[in-house]
Amino acid sequence: MPDAKRYVRPYGDTTGDGMIQTSFTLPIPFGPKADGAALQLANKMGMDPAMVVHSNPIGDDFTFFVVYGSVKHLVDLDEVKVVEREYPLLSPTEVNSALKKVLRRKLVVVGGCIGTDAHTVGIDAILNIKGFAGEKGLEYYRELKVVNLGAQVSVPELVRSARTEKADAVLISQVVTQRDAHILNTQEMSAAFREAMGDRRPLLVAGGPRFDPLMAGELGVDRVFSRGTTPGEVASYLVHAMQEKKGVAA
Amino acid sequence: MALLDLDPSVVATARKLAARAAEPVVSLAKAHTTVAVERATLRLAGITGADSTHRAGDVPWVNRVIDTVREQCGLEHGVVLPAFHALRENNLGTLTELAEATAAGQIQFRIPTGKDLTAARKASTSAVSKGLKAVDRNRAQRDKLITKWGDPAQRPWIYLIVATGDIDEDVVQAQNAARAGADVIAVIRSTGQSLLDYVPEGATHHGFAGTYATQENFRIMRAALDDVSKEVGRYVRLTNYASGLCMPEIAVLAGLQRLDMMLNDSMYGILFRDINPIRTFVDQRFSRQVHARAGIIINTGEDNYLTTADAVDAAHTVTVSQLLNEHFAHEAGLPDHLLGLGHAFEINPKVPDSFRLELAHALLARELFPDAPLKWMPPTKHMTGDVFDGYLLDGFFNLAGVLTGQSILLVGMMTEAVVTPFLSDRDLALKNVRYVLNAAGSLAEDFRPAPDGLIVKRAHQVLGEAVDLLARIVDDGLLNAIADGTFGLMKRPAHKGKGADGVVEKAPEYFNPASEMLEAQGA
Numbered sequence: 001m002p003d004a005k006r007y008v009r010p011y012g013d014t015t016g017d018g019m020i021q022t023s024f025t026l027p028i029p030f031g032p033k034a035d036g037a038a039l040q041l042a043n044k045m046g047m048d049p050a051m052v053v054h055s056n057p058i059g060d061d062f063t064f065f066v067v068y069g070s071v072k073h074l075v076d077l078d079e080v081k082v083v084e085r086e087y088p089l090l091s092p093t094e095v096n097s098a099l100k101k102v103l104r105r106k107l108v109v110v111g112g113c114i115g116t117d118a119h120t121v122g123i124d125a126i127l128n129i130k131g132f133a134g135e136k137g138l139e140y141y142r143e144l145k146v147v148n149l150g151a152q153v154s155v156p157e158l159v160r161s162a163r164t165e166k167a168d169a170v171l172i173s174q175v176v177t178q179r180d181a182h183i184l185n186t187q188e189m190s191a192a193f194r195e196a197m198g199d200r201r202p203l204l205v206a207g208g209p210r211f212d213p214l215m216a217g218e219l220g221v222d223r224v225f226s227r228g229t230t231p232g233e234v235a236s237y238l239v240h241a242m243q244e245k246k247g248v249a250a
Numbered sequence: 251m252a253l254l255d256l257d258p259s260v261v262a263t264a265r266k267l268a269a270r271a272a273e274p275v276v277s278l279a280k281a282h283t284t285v286a287v288e289r290a291t292l293r294l295a296g297i298t299g300a301d302s303t304h305r306a307g308d309v310p311w312v313n314r315v316i317d318t319v320r321e322q323c324g325l326e327h328g329v330v331l332p333a334f335h336a337l338r339e340n341n342l343g344t345l346t347e348l349a350e351a352t353a354a355g356q357i358q359f360r361i362p363t364g365k366d367l368t369a370a371r372k373a374s375t376s377a378v379s380k381g382l383k384a385v386d387r388n389r390a391q392r393d394k395l396i397t398k399w400g401d402p403a404q405r406p407w408i409y410l411i412v413a414t415g416d417i418d419e420d421v422v423q424a425q426n427a428a429r430a431g432a433d434v435i436a437v438i439r440s441t442g443q444s445l446l447d448y449v450p451e452g453a454t455h456h457g458f459a460g461t462y463a464t465q466e467n468f469r470i471m472r473a474a475l476d477d478v479s480k481e482v483g484r485y486v487r488l489t490n491y492a493s494g495l496c497m498p499e500i501a502v503l504a505g506l507q508r509l510d511m512m513l514n515d516s517m518y519g520i521l522f523r524d525i526n527p528i529r530t531f532v533d534q535r536f537s538r539q540v541h542a543r544a545g546i547i548i549n550t551g552e553d554n555y556l557t558t559a560d561a562v563d564a565a566h567t568v569t570v571s572q573l574l575n576e577h578f579a580h581e582a583g584l585p586d587h588l589l590g591l592g593h594a595f596e597i598n599p600k601v602p603d604s605f606r607l608e609l610a611h612a613l614l615a616r617e618l619f620p621d622a623p624l625k626w627m628p629p630t631k632h633m634t635g636d637v638f639d640g641y642l643l644d645g646f647f648n649l650a651g652v653l654t655g656q657s658i659l660l661v662g663m664m665t666e667a668v669v670t671p672f673l674s675d676r677d678l679a680l681k682n683v684r685y686v687l688n689a690a691g692s693l694a695e696d697f698r699p700a701p702d703g704l705i706v707k708r709a710h711q712v713l714g715e716a717v718d719l720l721a722r723i724v725d726d727g728l729l730n731a732i733a734d735g736t737f738g739l740m741k742r743p744a745h746k747g748k749g750a751d752g753v754v755e756k757a758p759e760y761f762n763p764a765s766e767m768l769e770a771q772g773a
Contacts, residue, residue, distance in 0.1 A: 025674045059426055064674045119441070120522075121557065150524050152445055176441050176459050227635070 007074045018070040020047065025064045030057030038065040046071045083213040085233070087240035092141055095235045099143040102242050103168075109138055109238070110162050110202075111171035112149030115185035119175035120151045122207055126171065126231050135230045144235070155185075155192045162193070167202040169238055174208040182208055183219065190220030203241050205234070253699055254617050254709045260717060261618065267720035268573035271728045276581055278528060279535040283760065285447070285752040286529075287536045288329040289316050290498035291764045293506075294381030295330065295374060297345035298465070300451040301353050311349030312499075313448045318352050322359040326757040330374035335362035338369060345377075361759075375763040382543060382767055385505035389545040392508055395476070396485045402433040404691065406626065406651055406659035408683055409489070413438035413670065415457035417467045421474040426673075428478045428486045430680050434511060434658065436489035437471060439463050444494025444523050445748060449503065459670075463490050463500055468507035487511055489549065492537050493519055495529075495749045501537035505544035511590065511658075512541060515551035516578045517571065520732060521740040522554055526747035527732055538582035539768035548584065549658070550575040553594030553627035555737055561596040561631075565611050566715035567737055568593050572615060573720065574728075576622070583771055586621035590658055594627035595647040603704060605646055610708035612654040613699070618713075626651045628662025637675075640664035641682065648686035653697055659683065 012019025024041070028034050035052045042050035050069030058064050090098065099107050111127050113120055125132035127148045129139040139146045147165050149158065162170050172189055174182035186206045193201040204221040207229060216224045223237060289312045297315070300308040319325065319332050333348065336357050342348050351357050362370045402408070410432040412423040424435040440457030443450075453470060454462040461467060472488055479486045487510035492501040497519070504512050516534050519525035541548055552568045552575075559567065572591045579589050593615050597604040615624055628647050633640045644662035651659045661679045663671045671679070699705040723731045735741040 023674065025672065058673055058677045059429065062673060064677065152442055179458075181458060 004077075006077050008077065009074055010071060012070075018072070019068065020071055021066070021068050022047075023064065023066045025058065025062050027062055029060060030055065030063045034063040035065075038063075038067060042067045042069055046073050048072060081214070087236055089232060090236045090239060092136065092232070092235070095141055095239050096143040098239045099242065102239070102246050103143075106143050106145040107168045107238060107242065108145045108147070108165050109169045109171060110147045110149065110158070110165050110167040111173070112153035112158060113151045113173050113175070114153050114155060114158060114189055115174070115176075115181055120173070122175055122209070123148065123150075123171065123173035126173070126207065126229070126234055131231050135232045137231045138235060140231075141235060144238075155189050158189065159192050159196050162202055163197070168242065169203040169205060171205045171207065171234070174206065174211070177208075177210045182210060183215075186219045186221065194220065203238070203245075205237070207234075252617060253697070254613055254706055255701065256614075256617055256710070256713060260713060264569075264573055264618075264713065264717050264720060265577070267717065267724055268570075268577045271720060271723045271731075272574055272577045272581070275531050275728050276535070276578070279531045281756060282528060282532045283325060283328065283754050283756055283762070284498075284529055284532045284749075285316055285320070285325065285754075286496055286498045286533050286749075287762075287765075288319075288325055289313065289496075290502045290536060290540070291378065291762055292316070292329055292333065292345060293499055293502045294385075294764050295333075295345060295377035296381060297349060299346055299349075301349070308451050310448050310451060311346055311353075314353050315345070315349050318357070319359045320754075323361055325754045326760060327361050328756075328760050328762045330378070330763060331361055331367065331370045331761055332359040334370040334374040334377070335360070335366055338366075338373065371761060371763075374761075375766075378763040379767065381502070381506070382764070385502075385540070385544050388505065388508040389543075392485075392510065392545065395479065399479050399483060399485045402484055404687060406656045407433040407487075408680070409434040409436060409625070409658050409660045410676065410680075411436045411438055411660070413457075413460045415440065415459070415461055416455040417453050417461055417470055418455065420461050420467075421471060424471065425474055425478045427676065428475065428482055430677060431684065432486065432661075432680070433484065434487040434489055435471070435475060436511075436513075436660075437461050437463075437467070439491050444491070444519065444525075447495045447749065447752065449496050449499050463503075465503045465507060468503055468509060472508050489513065492541070492548075493551075494523060495519075495525060495533075495752070497530075497533040498536045498540065501540040501544075501546075504546060505540055509544075509546060511547040511549055512537075513551065514538065514541060514548040515554075515592075516575050517732065517737060518551040518554060520742050520747065521737055522551075524740075524742065524747050526750035526753065527729055527742060527744045529747070529749040529753050532753065534578065535582050536765070536768075538579055538584055539765075539771070542583035542585075542588065543768060543771060545588065547588045547590045547623055548579065549590040549625050550592045552592040553596070556594050556596035557631050561594070561598070562601060562607060565607075565712045566719055568611070569614065569618070569712055569716035570719050570723070571737060572619065573716070576619065583768070586619070587623065589619065589622040590625040591615065591619055591622050592625045592627055595629050595643075595650060595662075596627075596631050599632055599643060605650065606704050607708055608646075608650050609654060609699070610705040611712060612650055612656065613705065614709040614712055616654050616656070617709075623657035625658040625660065626656035627660050628666070630666050633664070633666040637664040640666065641678065644679065645682055645686060648683050649690060652686060652691050653693055655694055 009018040010020045038052045047069035054066040111123050128137045131137040138144050205223045206221045207225040209227040211224045211226050213224045292312050297312045300310045302308050319329050337348050410427045412420045438460035440460045440462045450462045450464050453466045475486045489511040492512040492514045519530045520527045552571045629643050641664045665671050665675045729744040733743040
């Protein structure tokens with residue numbers, strides 16, 4: 001077997017053809033000049049040759065394009081950096097028995113949407129018994145005590161609840177991203193916990209569709225979960241983090 | 251056109267049970283008032299503007315007055331008696347002057363008696379009836395403009411959302427959407443407005459994922475849609491949200507600015523915003539009475555249940571909620587033609603026969619509520635970010651809508667749950683609708699589900715489950731059912747939730763001219 005591929009290009013219907021498809025709108029009236037403009041943009045994006053296979057006007061001032069073409073760029077897989085899951089995915093039973101062993105009590109999770117965000121769909125998918133993607137939410141786990149504070153929880157309220165409940169982990173969800181609200185809110189939250197509790201702060205976990213898992217450091221949290229995360233992944237992470245904290249081998 | 255052969259006696263039982271389930275809640279709503287109902291009443295009586303010098307930012311004058319009255323003499327008699335008595339006692343011309351004097355600490359509110367009471371009753375009744383007359387004039391104006399410019403040529407009406415956060419950008423997008431075929435424009439509110447206990451003032455330019463609902467924003471958008479209605483030759487309707495903690499006030503502002511449809515669900519705030527159940531039911535009833543007066547079509551929020559619960563397992567909870575919404579609406583004086591009961595295309599596309607099940611549910615709603623302008627909501631939960639898949643799903647959603655005779659179709663976006671739609675996404679979405687309308691708009695004519703087929707059987711099954719659930723709700727009490735997580739899996743106890751401190755039990759001498767006049771219209 002040769003080594004795993006290091007360099008790849010997009011695949012249309014032949015290895016190495018580099019073919020991609022894209023669509024966009026330009027703020028210019030429909031016509032030959034618009035098509036030419038789209039072609040120029042495609043070329044600048046590295047598509048060469050590019051074909052404007054479709055264009056149509058949207059109102060008087062805009063034109064929509066569909067473009068196919070071959071890109072010159074190569075992907076170097078050695079340079080790709082992602083957060084790979086460094087812990088095993090556990091079933092609810094495994095999570096429960098592992099937690100029992102590490103903590104000898106229930107693990108307390110406090111969760112909510114902070115800031116003005118009223119979209120509880122994310123936090124509810126993780127916490128509510130109903131769950132997500134066929135997996136039951138954290139409420140379903142016998143060894144987890146879940147306190148879901150719901151929507152628009154203020155940071156002081158979250159810190160207070162985390163304290164009263166003696167939370168081991170705090171989960172916050174951010175769906176709304178206008179003007180980077182999700183980033184600013186999360187940073188405010190992690191700063192508040194650092195200030196109020198220092199090293200004794202609970203595990204901080206942020207989740208939301210527009211978060212990048214690489215942002216944990218920047219956000220001041222222990223872990224970031226992005227689009228498509230299931231309750232099982234979060235529960236498995238909590239077990240892993242607790243084991244690390246107590247110095248237990250996984 | 252009855253295709254499902256529903257048993258009229260089962261349907262009658264369902265309605266009877268819904269009425270019985272609702273009864274205790276209606277009594278509760280009649281026995282209480284809220285800070286929001288009192289504020290709405292003062293808004294009808296003419297108060298406007300905000301205290302821009304307050305350290306908390308712009309606080310509407312109406313909030314200053316209500317809060318002070320509550321502090322000094324309570325709200326159990328209603329706000330108008332102390333307010334209009336103070337107006338006369340202090341020789342002030344308008345409620346806004348009264349508010350300024352209140353803020354300056356110059357007013358001592360008290361409940362008038364004897365001759366003073368009679369005078370305050372008379373003055374407040376006259377002021378409030380002026381407000382209601384403005385609402386009546388707007389209703390007449392709408393009718394006139396519809397006669398002049400016409401209704402959309404087709405059913406369903408095409409309903410599109412704009413949500414830029416800036417009312418001026420909204421205007422541009424809304425006018426373009428109307429030119430591209432939209433019949434109804436909804437301006438999504440800024441995230442979090444539902445939990446503000448005041449209505450912001452003025453034109454606004456910085457919302458989060460939506461634009462603040464304010465009286466001035468309402469006026470700006472309605473005027474812009476009047477302009478474009480004239481241009482496209484049909485009356486383009488405007489929608490906003492009478493929900494959250496300020497539901498009654500927003501309803502009044504909608505009536506004063508000639509909005510045409512309002513999102514207004516009897517239980518949405520309780521379930522999805524954790525607003526106190528009693529607060530919600532009191533505010534609901536008043537807001538619906540105002541909508542009835544204004545000729546505004548309400549849109550109920552059953553689609554939301556299916557985003558949290560499973561669309562197949564929970565199909566009957568949608569039917570139950572529709573029946574409850576219908577009863578609460580009728581009770582508040584709304585006729586069938588103003589009942590935009592909601593439902594949605596949210597079944598997991600991987601479920602076998604998912605489209606047939608969607609047709610069964612949609613047809614059931616259609617046949618249960620033949621005269622209601624049903625609102626058909628697009629897939630959101632199973633939009634994955636694969637925009638190509640999403641576009642196909644939206645096509646099937648559109649087909650189900652025309653095939654089952656839905657009245658208002660909210661245009662689905664393939665970018666749902668990914669980004670706010672691009673200009674091109676909206677254009678493609680409208681193309682999708684136009685294609686389906688053009689290719690299959692009259693297909694309902696040829697559509698006869700087999701009498702013993704899956705669609706008919708499924709519809710009967712859902713109705714049966716709805717009747718069973720209604721019976722349980724009657725036994726258990728609606729408030730307990732809500733507390734137990736019957737709807738959308740959310741558990742909401744009656745004494746908990748936001749805005750509970752804004753609920754006040756009425757005294758026997760409670761007086762509210764708006765309620766009296768609105769109550770009379772329902773009879």
